[in-house]
Amino acid sequence: MKAMVYHGPGNVELTDIPKPTAGYGQVLVEVKYCGICGTDVHAYKSSGIFDWELVPGHEAVGFVAEVGEGVAGFSVGDRVAVGPPGDCGDCYACNTGHPNTCPNAFPNTLGIGPNTQGAFAQFVLSKNPKNELFKIPEGVSFEQAVLFDVMGVGLHAVRRSELKVGDDVVVSGCGSIGLSVIQTAKLAGACRVIAFDPVPQRRELAAQAGADFVFDPTDGTSIDEVKALLNHTGGAHVCFETAGMPASTATCADLCMANGQVIIVGSDNRPYPLVSAALGPRQLDFKLSFTYTKEEILTLFRLICAGRLDTSLYTLKTAPLLDVKAQLEGLASGEIQVARVLLTPNEG
Ligand SMILES: [Zn+2]
Numbered sequence: 419m420k421a422m423v424y425h426g427p428g429n430v431e432l433t434d435i436p437k438p439t440a441g442y443g444q445v446l447v448e449v450k451y452c453g454i455c456g457t458d459v460h461a462y463k464s465s466g467i468f469d470w471e472l473v474p475g476h477e478a479v480g481f482v483a484e485v486g487e488g489v490a491g492f493s494v495g496d497r498v499a500v501g502p503p504g505d506c507g508d509c510y511a512c513n514t515g516h517p518n519t520c521p522n523a524f525p526n527t528l529g530i531g532p533n534t535q536g537a538f539a540q541f542v543l544s545k546n547p548k549n550e551l552f553k554i555p556e557g558v559s560f561e562q563a564v565l566f567d568v569m570g571v572g573l574h575a576v577r578r579s580e581l582k583v584g585d586d587v588v589v590s591g592c593g594s595i596g597l598s599v600i601q602t603a604k605l606a607g608a609c610r611v612i613a614f615d616p617v618p619q620r621r622e623l624a625a626q627a628g629a630d631f632v633f634d635p636t637d638g639t640s641i642d643e644v645k646a647l648l649n650h651t652g653g654a655h656v657c658f659e660t661a662g663m664p665a666s667t668a669t670c671a672d673l674c675m676a677n678g679q680v681i682i683v684g685s686d687n688r689p690y691p692l693v694s695a696a697l698g699p700r701q702l703d704f705k706l707s708f709t710y711t712k713e714e715i716l717t718l719f720r721l722i723c724a725g726r727l728d729t730s731l732y733t734l735k736t737a738p739l740l741d742v743k744a745q746l747e748g749l750a751s752g753e754i755q756v757a758r759v760l761l762t763p764n765e766g
């Protein structure tokens with residue numbers, strides 16, 4: 419079968435590898451779409467993220483092609499999502515309600531962990547279907563279901579906060595994750611959502627997603643305008659950092675009310691520019707949010723089914739696996755500006 423093998427930054431190869439078969443307790447999935455995630459693009463640009471000789475791809479949907487002996491609950495032809503979290507179900511984090519921080523999850527995640535084979539390939543084998551496969555309900559299309567990674571991160575971040583009905587919210591960064599946070603925060607009862615992004619098209623999408631106010635953080639006046647908007651409470655109850663930028667983290671801290679929350683969703687290698695002497699007197703609550711749980715994927719599917727989340731905000735583009743290098747290049751350079759490029763390994 420055709421697969422893309424990662425040989426290091428900038429070095430990927432489309433090649434033939436043996437098609438796996440479903441052994442005891444395993445399920446083989448024929449890949450319909452696999453999204454190219456920011457993590458894949460990051461690994462394409464820099465080393466230290468993936469081990470070499472990996473087949474990436476951790477946001478896939480497809481059909482069950484083979485069901486191994488000893489597997490209950492899946493049949494050939496089922497539509498499924500394949501991907502994270504891949505938690506072990508057996509460690510302290512898993513047993514205390516935080517499977518998304520399972521230390522075994524990342525190394526076991528298909529298409530991320532060493533020696534795993536992800537879904538930049540025609541078929542992907544799930545060795546742990548209970549933890550890696552999610553049946554897609556009727557009423558959720560493949561094109562919607564493949565957004566589970568993008569939308570799951572936003573859902574988890576809002577749940578991680580202590581957002582209450584009537585709270586004012588700031589979302590700093592309106593890429594796909596920011597849009598998910600905006601939608602979920604509105605759903606959770608936010609009164610006003612104030613969104614920041616320097617890119618005009620993203621601000622438009624933020625407004626469509628439900629943001630009540632949208633601002634360009636680089637225009638020199640927006641911070642003061644937002645402070646005026648939040649004047650009577652002294653800031654937003656919850657600020658979500660969804661840009662992965664140190665400056666955006668500082669904006670969130672600046673616009674947060676005393677005793678409010680800053681939820682860091684974006685990730686970046688640079689240190690945060692925070693000054694405790696300036697923040698301490700306001701007793702801000704900083705929290706980090708990481709990925710999402712299996713239960714949150716199922717919740718997401720229910721919300722999509724019920725029409726409570728708008729998946730049309732996320733622009734998708736399909737591309738054959740043959741084109742994967744060009745897509746990675748375009749995403750890395752910023753030339754391709756879509757929410758997700760979906761590889762179609764079994765077409766073209
Ligand atoms: Zn991802």
Ligand SMILES: [Zn+2]
Nearest residue numbers: 506509512520
């Ligand atoms: Zn675990």
